[in-house]
Amino acid sequence: MEALLEGIQNRGHSGRNHLGMSCDWSVGACRGFLTSCEAELQELMKQIDIMVAHKKSEWEGQTHALETCLDIRDRELKALRSQLDMKH
Known part of the structure; x- marks a missing residue:
């Protein structure tokens, strides 16, 4: 999860999207968008981590x-086998 966020952050710094193409926006505009998404991504990752930990515990x-x-x-099986062996 952290690697996903780091990858998004790195793309924002380079001004390139996930395909390696140049951003149409200025780097500052990309950075502002990423900053608003980063908080949401971090919150989602925390929620996912909590759910995974809960499921793991279950x-x-x-x-x-x-x-x-x-x-x-x-x-029980060992006891029954022992009884069976004594009868034969």
């Missing part, structure tokens, strides 16, 4: 719950 919780269930099933 997935880690689900993974832990599944691992716990798997451990329980594994122990």
